[in-house]
Amino acid sequence: MRLTKKNPEEPNFFQDVWEVVKLIPRGRVTNYGAIARYLGTAMSARMVGWAMNAAHAHKHIPAHRVVNRQGLLTGKHHFETPKAMQQRLEKDGVKVKKDQVQDFARVFWDPAKELG
DNA sequence: GGTCTGACCGGCG
DNA sequence: ACGCCGGCCAGAC
Numbered sequence: 422m423r424l425t426k427k428n429p430e431e432p433n434f435f436q437d438v439w440e441v442v443k444l445i446p447r448g449r450v451t452n453y454g455a456i457a458r459y460l461g462t463a464m465s466a467r468m469v470g471w472a473m474n475a476a477h478a479h480k481h482i483p484a485h486r487v488v489n490r491q492g493l494l495t496g497k498h499h500f501e502t503p504k505a506m507q508q509r510l511e512k513d514g515v516k517v518k519k520d521q522v523q524d525f526a527r528v529f530w531d532p533a534k535e536l537g
Numbered sequence: 538g539g540t541c542t543g544a545c546c547g548g549c550g
Numbered sequence: 551a552c553g554c555c556g557g558c559c560a561g562a563c
Contacts, residue, residue, distance in 0.1 A: 453545050457558095465558045466545040473544055489545065496544030506544095 434460070438472040439479075441532050445486040448514040449530035450522055452490045459532040474499060485509040492525030 441456050453469040462468065469487075476482045477499060485506045489495045497506040497520065507517045516523035 454547090457545080462558080464546075467543060467557090468545090468559060470544040471560070477544095484544080487544075490547090494544090499544055 434462075434468065435472045435475055435479075438469055439476050439482050441536075442473075442476070442482050442484065442487060444532065444536070445483060445530055449528050450486045450488055450492070450510070450515060450525070451530045451532060452488055452492075454490055455531045455533065456487070459536065470496065483509075486513070488522055492522035492529075494520040494522070 437460050438456060441459060445451055453466040453473075454463070456469045457463055457466040460469075473482075473484050473487060473496065477484060484496065485494075485500070487496070494506050494510075494517065497503050500506050507520070510517050510522070515528055522528065
């Protein structure tokens with residue numbers, strides 16, 4: 422099934438992404454693919470990133486808690502300043518070094534696993 | 538309306 | 551470890 426506007430019955434894809442992102446606990450991070458899998462669009466991880474871009478303009482969403490599969494802060498250039506993402510993560514208690522989340526495996530939060 | 542791009546991912550050589 | 555490729559799908563041009 423597709424979560425697009427072609428299927429009006431399905432909830433809005435962006436909204437789903439944002440809700441999941443809001444549920445990320447403080448001090449934890451997740452990645453685009455995990456969110457995509459949780460929403461049932463495993464191969465559409467790119468759309469999650471694209472949704473994050475839209476989210477940035479919309480409301481206050483902890484977009485800094487979403488990194489790529491390696492734990493790299495690939496989206497930092499889309500924040501107010503390139504350093505904002507890392508600063509917010511460190512404020513959450515997540516160590517970041519050279520755009521790389523430290524102890525990534527440990528702070529990783531998988532919605533499909535945590536939420537069911 | 539074809540073509541390219543993207544805050545990605547997994548697989549393969 | 552490294553690079554390349556195909557897949558996904560919404561926008562921009």
